[in-house]
Amino acid sequence: MRNRTDLFSFDSIKHDCIKKRMRTDLTLLFLLFFLTALSCPFTVMADTVFCHEDQELAEDMRPYFTPSSSYYGISSQGMCAAGDYIIYTRYSSDRERTTYVVLEAGSRREVEHSSFFTQHSNSLTYNPDRQEVVSVSNNHAYVFSFYNHHLTLNRDVIMNHNCCKIAYIPSKKVYYLGTSNTIYETTDFTYLNKAFDVPQYAVNQGMACDGRSLYIVWYSVGHNILAVYGLDGSYQGVYSLTSDKYREVEEIDFLNESMLVSIANSENYNGLYRVACKHQYSSWEISRAATCDQTGLESRACRICGKAELRTIPATGVHVPGSWEVKRPATCENSGYRVKNCLQCGRIIRQETLPAAGHDYSGWEEMEESTVLTAGYRKHQCRICEKIEYKESSFLPATIRIVIENERNQIRVYLNKGDRITSWLSDNPQVAEVDESGHVTPKGHGHTRITVSSAGGASKTVNVKISKLSDEMTMTVQ
Numbered sequence: 001m002r003n004r005t006d007l008f009s010f011d012s013i014k015h016d017c018i019k020k021r022m023r024t025d026l027t028l029l030f031l032l033f034f035l036t037a038l039s040c041p042f043t044v045m046a047d048t049v050f051c052h053e054d055q056e057l058a059e060d061m062r063p064y065f066t067p068s069s070s071y072y073g074i075s076s077q078g079m080c081a082a083g084d085y086i087i088y089t090r091y092s093s094d095r096e097r098t099t100y101v102v103l104e105a106g107s108r109r110e111v112e113h114s115s116f117f118t119q120h121s122n123s124l125t126y127n128p129d130r131q132e133v134v135s136v137s138n139n140h141a142y143v144f145s146f147y148n149h150h151l152t153l154n155r156d157v158i159m160n161h162n163c164c165k166i167a168y169i170p171s172k173k174v175y176y177l178g179t180s181n182t183i184y185e186t187t188d189f190t191y192l193n194k195a196f197d198v199p200q201y202a203v204n205q206g207m208a209c210d211g212r213s214l215y216i217v218w219y220s221v222g223h224n225i226l227a228v229y230g231l232d233g234s235y236q237g238v239y240s241l242t243s244d245k246y247r248e249v250e251e252i253d254f255l256n257e258s259m260l261v262s263i264a265n266s267e268n269y270n271g272l273y274r275v276a277c278k279h280q281y282s283s284w285e286i287s288r289a290a291t292c293d294q295t296g297l298e299s300r301a302c303r304i305c306g307k308a309e310l311r312t313i314p315a316t317g318v319h320v321p322g323s324w325e326v327k328r329p330a331t332c333e334n335s336g337y338r339v340k341n342c343l344q345c346g347r348i349i350r351q352e353t354l355p356a357a358g359h360d361y362s363g364w365e366e367m368e369e370s371t372v373l374t375a376g377y378r379k380h381q382c383r384i385c386e387k388i389e390y391k392e393s394s395f396l397p398a399t400i401r402i403v404i405e406n407e408r409n410q411i412r413v414y415l416n417k418g419d420r421i422t423s424w425l426s427d428n429p430q431v432a433e434v435d436e437s438g439h440v441t442p443k444g445h446g447h448t449r450i451t452v453s454s455a456g457g458a459s460k461t462v463n464v465k466i467s468k469l470s471d472e473m474t475m476t477v478q
């Protein structure tokens, strides 16, 4: 199957014939493109969004297809990135055999080439899950194993639809295939299921998936249009891939952050190019807000290629105070304190003393009444902390009120509460005597004074006048 000499034994006459044939085919195709283009929404195209990144790389990438090589001008469309390699196809004069050139992406050098009877390769894709390369041509799927940069053709499957563009979708582990606006999916090519339709801009030249989106290059004369879809077929954008150099992009794929395009049918520019996206970024979106002491993160993504960029947002340096939190409440007698923490870093950023409020006492309540000789006491209680305070009341004043009952020789004494009589004294007992109950006994004629004293310290004196022993006596309070 493999024949390295094919590449170098190409017949230049056949080469010219094929070129003429291709031109005829192309004229017809262009007419078709014009007709298609009239009904296509080209007006939505933006500026060219992919730019030529590395001319040198492009030159290196086509060492076998330079004007000095006998293969110049004979191109093929299949191309794919496959791990560290790029596989690039050429077809031969009989259009049945295709040469598959394996280039090492890093060194840009060919490491191997082989020819297979796979017809003209319309599109190539690499399946890293199975280490499989698939080349499609009309309704044929040629399935290769690709191991140690070496291709081995394993299967030639006839598909139930003509689909000459292919892309492997890693996240779904399926192949998408299409030619016009219908995209099919399959895992083994024995049966193609319709996945979805996409708007048709012109001719589907190549398909690729970068893991996030499905990219289709549509070609019409002078325009290579890159349409971007979600993996469910949802529309994401249409961009122009046209520049002076890229006359007819035949196939696309992604290598790291670059897009690879192969140009064919352009005579002077046939080859493999690496182009870079002129990113069109969405606005920055905060994915993690900065706090007072921690940096945040914001990101944006290119609308075209999905490349994401991250950048840090500096810490604000400004604490965000929360509400006051009482750490120790003030009591009636002791002060407390409250704090404010930063809602972001949790540090205490303010602290305040809460002054003692003082007791809130109810009114005094008499617990024991005072007398002349004993002090009573009162209490009051704090309504908040229930603390009780006692207070001694003052003694009642000692008072003596005297009522004289002359007809009974009786001095009646009324004392203030708790008091008692301690003494009855007559200044002159020979005139009159007094007993301990205030009863006066006349003894002789004359005047005397009787003094009554209480334990509380009160005293009162009564004047006593005895006229005759038999007479009534006269007592008056002094």
Ligand SMILES: [Zn+2]
Pocket: 277, 278, 279, 280, 302, 303, 304, 305, 306, 307
């Ligand atoms: Zn981009």
Ligand SMILES: [Zn+2]
Pocket: 292, 293, 318, 319, 320, 342, 343, 344, 345, 346, 347
């Ligand atoms: Zn803070």
Ligand SMILES: [Zn+2]
Pocket: 332, 358, 359, 360, 382, 383, 384, 385, 386, 387
């Ligand atoms: Zn209190």
